[in-house]
Amino acid sequence: MAVNTEKNSYTVIFAVLMVIVVGSLLAFVASGLKPMIDENERFEKQQNILYAMGVNENEGDGDVSFVPTTQVEDEFSQYITQQLVLEGTEAVEKENAYLINVEKALAKAKSGEKAELPLLIGEKDGEKFYIIPMYGKGLWDAIWGYMSVGENMEIKGVYFDHRGETPGLGANIKQRFFMDDFKGESIMDDNSYVGVEVAKGNNDPLNSDKEDNQVDALAGATITGNGVTAMIKESLKLYKPYLQTIRSN
Amino acid sequence: MALLSKKDANLIKDPLADNNPITIQVLGICSALAITAELKASVVMAISVLFVLGVGNVVISLIRNIIPAKIRIIVQLVVVASLVIIVDQVLKAFAYELSKTLSVFVGLIITNCIIMGRFEAFALGNGPWKSFLDGIGNALGYGVILVIVGFFRELLGSGTLFGMKVLGDPVSKTGLYSIGYENNGFMIIPPAALIVVGIIIWVQRSRNRALIEEA
Numbered sequence: 024m025a026v027n028t029e030k031n032s033y034t035v036i037f038a039v040l041m042v043i044v045v046g047s048l049l050a051f052v053a054s055g056l057k058p059m060i061d062e063n064e065r066f067e068k069q070q071n072i073l074y075a076m077g078v079n080e081n082e083g084d085g086d087v088s089f090v091p092t093t094q095v096e097d098e099f100s101q102y103i104t105q106q107l108v109l110e111g112t113e114a115v116e117k118e119n120a121y122l123i124n125v126e127k128a129l130a131k132a133k134s135g136e137k138a139e140l141p142l143l144i145g146e147k148d149g150e151k152f153y154i155i156p157m158y159g160k161g162l163w164d165a166i167w168g169y170m171s172v173g174e175n176m177e178i179k180g181v182y183f184d185h186r187g188e189t190p191g192l193g194a195n196i197k198q199r200f201f202m203d204d205f206k207g208e209s210i211m212d213d214n215s216y217v218g219v220e221v222a223k224g225n226n227d228p229l230n231s232d233k234e235d236n237q238v239d240a241l242a243g244a245t246i247t248g249n250g251v252t253a254m255i256k257e258s259l260k261l262y263k264p265y266l267q268t269i270r271s272n
Numbered sequence: 273m274a275l276l277s278k279k280d281a282n283l284i285k286d287p288l289a290d291n292n293p294i295t296i297q298v299l300g301i302c303s304a305l306a307i308t309a310e311l312k313a314s315v316v317m318a319i320s321v322l323f324v325l326g327v328g329n330v331v332i333s334l335i336r337n338i339i340p341a342k343i344r345i346i347v348q349l350v351v352v353a354s355l356v357i358i359v360d361q362v363l364k365a366f367a368y369e370l371s372k373t374l375s376v377f378v379g380l381i382i383t384n385c386i387i388m389g390r391f392e393a394f395a396l397g398n399g400p401w402k403s404f405l406d407g408i409g410n411a412l413g414y415g416v417i418l419v420i421v422g423f424f425r426e427l428l429g430s431g432t433l434f435g436m437k438v439l440g441d442p443v444s445k446t447g448l449y450s451i452g453y454e455n456n457g458f459m460i461i462p463p464a465a466l467i468v469v470g471i472i473i474w475v476q477r478s479r480n481r482a483l484i485e486e487a
Contacts, residue, residue, distance in 0.1 A: 034340040041347065045354050052361050059365035067368065086435070092368075186375070191309025191426070191460060228443055243309075243460045 066092045068121055069099040075169035075182040076145045076152040078102055087199055103154075104146045108139035112264045117141075125156040125167060132261045140261060145171065152179055153269065155262050159254025162246040163187040166196065166254060172210060174269055178219065181205040183251065193247030204230040204238040210255075212236055216263050218255040221248035276405070283405040287413035293386045294417040295473045296483065300386040304418055305465040307380065311434050314422030317377050318415030322408065324355055325387050329407030331355075332395035339396070348391040349382075356381050386414055421468045429459030 027033060070089035073079065078098060080088040090098050106120035120141040131138035145152040152171040159166050164187035171179045181202050188194040195201055208219045222237040223245065230238055240248040259266075276284075293299045307313045331351050332339075339347050356378050363371035381387070390410050395403040426432055431439040431449075440447015442455055458464055477483045 028338065028340045029342075034342050037338070037340050038343060038346075041350060045350055049354060049357060052358055056361050056365040060361070063364065063368040187379070189309070190307050190313035191430075242457050 063092075065122070066095050069095045071182045071184065072121060072143060072145075072154055072169050073098060073102060075154055075180045076102065076147060076171040077180045078147065081199065084199075087197065087202075102145045102147055103143050105144040107142045107144065109142055109262070109265050110137065110139065112268050114142070114265060121156075125158045126165070129158050129258065129261060133257070142262065142265065150179075153266070155258060157254045157258040159250050159257060161185050161188045161196075161250040162193050162244070163189070166247070166250055168254070170205070170210075170255065170258075172266075176209055176211045176216075176266065176270065178205050178208050178210060185247070188247050189244070192241065193244040195241050195244065196247060196251060201238075201241060207233040208236060208238065209233070210236075210259060216259045216266070218252070218259050221252045223248075280402065280405055283402060284409035284412070287406075287409040288416060289413075289476075290480065290483065292413045292417065292476075293389070293410050294414055294469065295476055297389070299389050300384050300414055301466075301469070303380045303384055304414075304421060304469060305462040307377065308418055308422040308425050308465050308468075309429065309460045309462075310426045310432075311419065311422040313377075314418040315415075317380070318411070318418050320359075320377055320381055321384060321387070321414055322411040323359065324352065324381055325390060325407040325411040326404055327407075328352055328355055328387060329390055329395040329403040330400045332391045333398060333400040333403035336396050344396065345388070345392070348388055351391075352387055353382050386410060417469065417472060420472060421465050424468050425459045425464055428456050429464070431455050 028037075070092070073090055073095070074087070078090060080090060082088065089095070103121075106117060107114045108117045108120050108123070109115075117139070120139075121143055123139060123141040125141065128138045128140050132140055141156055143154040145154055151174055153173075154169055154171045157168050157170060164185065166183060166185040166188065168181060168183035170181045173179055183196040183202060185194060185196060188196065205219055210216060210218050217236050220237045221240045223240045225232075225235060225237040225239060227235070227237070228239050287293055290296070294301065294304055303317060307317050328351055332348060335347075360371060360375065360378050390407060394406045398406070423433070427438070431437060431442055437447075439453065440449045442449050
């Protein structure tokens with residue numbers, strides 16, 4: 024081809040064409056796949072919520088295992104009995120509250136604006152589970168999760184996830200050996216909502232002490248661990264008014 | 273290797289040993305440090321880079337005669353970034369679980385110096401088939417080191433391989449741990465990777481003295 028690739032005009036034209044071609048290609052791919060991606064994300068949310076209330080396919084000491092995507096919708100509607108949004112102590116039922124963007128809702132509520140905080144109520148074996156969504160910051164990027172508590176404010180289960188924590192270190196917050204430690208811890212210390220701290224020096228690697236509001240931290244992931252602590256604390260602060268009404272009932 | 277001429281075969285073989293991107297060219301060190309704390313992540317990263325480098329090299333090679341020299345680096349970046357994004361989107365739609373494991377690596381693949389290095393040094397001056405082989409070879413060379421480092425770091429640091437407890441249980445003191453063995457916490461932090469890579473470089477150069485650079 025006898026094009027002079029050194030010319031400025033050629034460079035500009037090439038750059039413009041490249042942007043148009045690549046841009047439309049990516050837009051085409053993204054919009055074509057969007058419905059499928061959205062559905063996958065919805066299933067994932069349902070799986071995570073069910074996981075936090077102990078509906079999962081974990082076996083023995085094995086890896087985290089969710090309800091299969093083919094069944095998740097049925098099981099979700101079976102176990103989740105109420106979907107609420109909170110404004111202070113007021114709770115209103117709202118369809119598909121679990122799809123509310125937790126990041127935005129929490130940020131709004133934190134800055135004192137009116138916000139719809141989602142809260143799900145599940146029922147399993149006659150027990151009630153209050154499932155609180157959480158959102159916070161790890162070392163590199165966002166972390167989020169769900170925590171289910173019983174009426175006595177004891178944690179029944181948690182699920183954590185992250186966008187970009189270091190594999191093998193901070194990313195281990197979504198491993199069972201970390202998440203299982205939260206089970207049985209109380210988010211209350213006497214009468215204050217302290218949450219659960221990811222603590223480095225609690226000398227309790229087996230996590231047999233369930234009264235200390237602490238779980239054992241991950242080696243090499245201090246900042247991610249602190250992020251989890253902060254995330255639990257911040258979210259609890261916003262849900263506290265409602266949780267108090269459950270306790271007093 | 274009857275399929276490939278000797279020259280072509282060398283394109284794959286050289287980067288595996290005597291011209292390894294990590295240990296000889298010292299490229300791609302950043303990701304080798306960041307993600308080798310466990311073996312699974314190393315393998316996933318190796319496969320992703322294999323794909324991106326193989327396809328990217330071919331694309332760059334195909335358009336090498338029409339790329340304006342002044343903005344070639346930007347063009348290379350665009351090619352890598354779009355490839356990675358497309359792969360990520362397709363996985364999200366059809367293999368959601370896998371995409372979640374990979375998402376962490378997307379940013380790391382784009383900034384991997386080996387990819388830009390091979391585009392710049394090879395694909396811009398060679399045909400598509402040769403470039404493809406070069407891409408595969410270099411990605412394999414990178415992957416081999418990644419897996420070796422990941423193996424030692426996970427084994428010595430956490431006592432596991434692919435998440436399986438191969439040395440016994442450190443908490444309930446079974447297996448090796450019953451006779452006083454302890455995991456080396458140092459191995460799971462990034463500097464340990466630098467030391468493992470350093471040892472590999474040392475072993476390789478003491479076996480093949482021709483590789484030692486003159487001071």
